[in-house]
Amino acid sequence: MKLLAAAALIAALVPALPSGPPPAAASPATARADDCAHAEARLRPGAHGREHNDLTPAEAATVEQRLNRILDDLGLSPADGTDSRPAAGELRTAQQISIPVYFHVLHNGARGNVSTAAVKRQISTLNASYGGLNGGADTRISFELRDVSRTDNAAWFSDPERYERTYKPRLRKGGKGTLNLYSTYIGGDLLGWSTFPWKYKSEPKMDGVTIHYGSMPGGYIENFNKGFSATHEVGHWLGLYHTFQDGCGGEGDRVSDTPAERDPTNGCPTGKDTCPSPGDDPVHNYMDYSYDTCMTSFTAGQGVRMHKVWQAYRR
Template identity: 75%
Template structure:
């Protein structure tokens, strides 16, 4: 998840790629299928981004015990693949592991869920969002080139007031209808999200049990040039796709445990709000990684992934999405 706060910023303008033809729109009005809610665990969206700090669901991350169980499963899969564990340095991914990693190019199907003109984002805006993700993951805003890139494959448009107004409620209806591709294909949904949420994602280890629910959902106002003050450079998608690739929040486990399982992101007790200077909430070395895409800072504050995060993405990809 990620949180919103308050200062206006101009979106980073990226030249739009040529327009793609849209898929046929879904019928207007309520969907014909009955809404299907996700499980109680999924509805808390531990893998999401919020827009405010202090109250709500921003602390709904995995517990240290849950994360430890996932890491055990991940390491078993990596050992079977002959790739060695992700935790070679005391539970942490190392940036040096990224040097030999091959380039990963991820096909993207972008699903626009709208209510008439509301939320019906243009193909140019979609291309700016993909370009923003490529810049983020390619290290062009700062930090490491993670050797992960994205290529838009197609756009669908679904005109449904019900889906648009309550995407969490109808997620179990529209995702199975719209989802395209397999485990290595990113399905990215834009819609209206009420409350504090800017977006949410599924983790890669959930794909096998529920493949049609796999994907990332973002508030359309968080896209580059969008309407959400402080959060309209398109980095909510960057953040959520980080979860889709297996990254935790930088404040996972707080100051204890194994944190986010990445060696070059200092431990962080609490998510950041705004763009604090010199924030240092844990006694271990290093100040809080407030500029990291996996924190909750303003979009204007976010600049980078680390090499260790890139290395973790590649190992998780090999285990769950290759």
């Protein structure tokens, strides 16, 4: 279960989406579930959750063992970058994956009721990110908006974690290969969260990605308003870990072409190298915690891993 950071919201934000003071926390209609379905998140720099909101090394090791057993049964190589074929070549020959998207706007009257145009900009940002148009690898993964739903519910909007087990089962559409993306207001330092693909079988109705509406392209959260929080969370939905998973030890993020990184990146440093192993920290990678203005790319190895996880869990 992810722990929320205790730091306060960044002050003096200038809204570009529907404005007004943050809503007060809603009174619970149901108790918050102890076994939170979401496991990965994006926090603003300086916030600290449990192991930076990553799986522990032991938890990740268990996930990888199960994943690689499935891939072996499918006749595919492991997802940890140990394949002898160069990742770039393998990615170029991978079959294109087109993912249908149902976008659910949770709002409280005008607050958070983002326009359909804003939703389409977010989908375009996903396609640019995963298509390599901002830099890095073309992952051969694309997204197609199928529908936009709108739910005017002050409680769900004000405390989406508390009510996650209420709104998701009612709103979610499609199967294991369908992305359900929820925009809402999220308090504290949290910018969004996602479920992992290997959780779908046990809790299919909880599957999906939740983002702070202020993090969408043109949103009001300073330094985090280019839409890359969705890019980051969808990366988790497709099976990627944070670049700083396991820190300088263990097996890292299980992708061979992302150098090990001890700590998440704060801001957009010109250089950062926190581990003795070769390579500078991947501060421009979408799976770090850098500012949106700093993020540009996935690696070919991350693209290959997403395709293999897709074959294992979402095909």
